[in-house]
Amino acid sequence: MAQIVLDGIDKIYSGGVKAVDGLSLDVQDGEFMVLVGPSGCGKSTALRMIAGLEDISGGTLTIGEKVVNDLAPKDRDIAMVFQNYALYPHMTVEQNMAFGLQLRKTPKAEIKKRVGEAAKMLGLEPYLTRKPAALSGGQRQRVAMGRAIVREPQAFLMDEPLSNLDAKLRVSMRASLSQLHKRLGVTTIYVTHDQIEAMTLGDRVAVLRDGKLQQVNTPQYLFENP
Numbered sequence: 001m002a003q004i005v006l007d008g009i010d011k012i013y014s015g016g017v018k019a020v021d022g023l024s025l026d027v028q029d030g031e032f033m034v035l036v037g038p039s040g041c042g043k044s045t046a047l048r049m050i051a052g053l054e055d056i057s058g059g060t061l062t063i064g065e066k067v068v069n070d071l072a073p074k075d076r077d078i079a080m081v082f083q084n085y086a087l088y089p090h091m092t093v094e095q096n097m098a099f100g101l102q103l104r105k106t107p108k109a110e111i112k113k114r115v116g117e118a119a120k121m122l123g124l125e126p127y128l129t130r131k132p133a134a135l136s137g138g139q140r141q142r143v144a145m146g147r148a149i150v151r152e153p154q155a156f157l158m159d160e161p162l163s164n165l166d167a168k169l170r171v172s173m174r175a176s177l178s179q180l181h182k183r184l185g186v187t188t189i190y191v192t193h194d195q196i197e198a199m200t201l202g203d204r205v206a207v208l209r210d211g212k213l214q215q216v217n218t219p220q221y222l223f224e225n226p
């Protein structure tokens with residue numbers, strides 16, 4: 001069963017830039033799909049359309065069994081993790097993780113349980129009462145991931161989540177991300193311009209250039225056929 005299907009997706013910005021051009025991609029249930037390509041090739045735009053943060057100019061986007069072209073982000077059952085973490089500075093780690101569930105009127109006890117589990121999984125238990133300003137970059141990114149995990153969405157969308165971290169932390173966060181994916185098995189679409197991230201994280205890698213899909217293959221295949 002394909003979980004997220006892009007069928008001939010286009011994005012034309014108001015200035016006339018065609019940022020995404022006829023993109024078709026089947027992301028399987030539980031798959032870790034990486035979108036890779038040089039800056040400006042349309043990766044972020046594609047991801048933002050899947051998230052519902054950007055209107056789709058053409059084509060059909062299906063999540064699960066539903067065509068979601070016209071659904072608001074909150075009705076898409078997906079969670080997005082951003083490069084800049086996008087945490088609320090005035091809230092603690094715990095409050096940041098709980099906020100999305102509170103908006104959706106999840107019962108308090110359920111929120112507590114999910115936040116506790118996510119904090120444990122991400123090694124954030126000691127920091128629950130801290131505010132983002134008192135955390136390292138890697139810890140902030142873990143909070144951003146925790147906030148996505150507690151939603152228990154059908155899919156995660158990640159836009160260069162490691163690119164603000166230093167090289168050493170990127171390596172360890174890459175390993176954490178792989179583990180997390182194995183453990184949760186949630187369909188993930190991950191945007192990066194980093195070849196190593198693409199090759200180590202992806203079940204498959206979709207290569208974009210000038211808004212078009214060049215190829216989609218396993219890392220193994222791409223490695224052997226550069």
Ligand code: ADP
Binds near residue numbers: 014038043044045
């Ligand atoms: P990437 O994520 O691969 O770096 P983007 O999706 O950010 O690429 O951008 C793809 C193209 O669309 C680029 O030419 C960029 O300048 C353009 N673009 C991105 N966002 C906007 C916008 N809000 N308005 C107009 N053009 C945009």
Ligand code: ADP
Binds near residue numbers: 040160
């Ligand atoms: P990234 O490459 O990480 O996507 P950018 O610096 O390209 O980041 O874009 C940052 C923000 O500026 C995004 O919200 C994007 O949509 C917007 N943007 C990018 N290019 C343009 C553009 N040509 N015109 C208007 N907005 C743009």
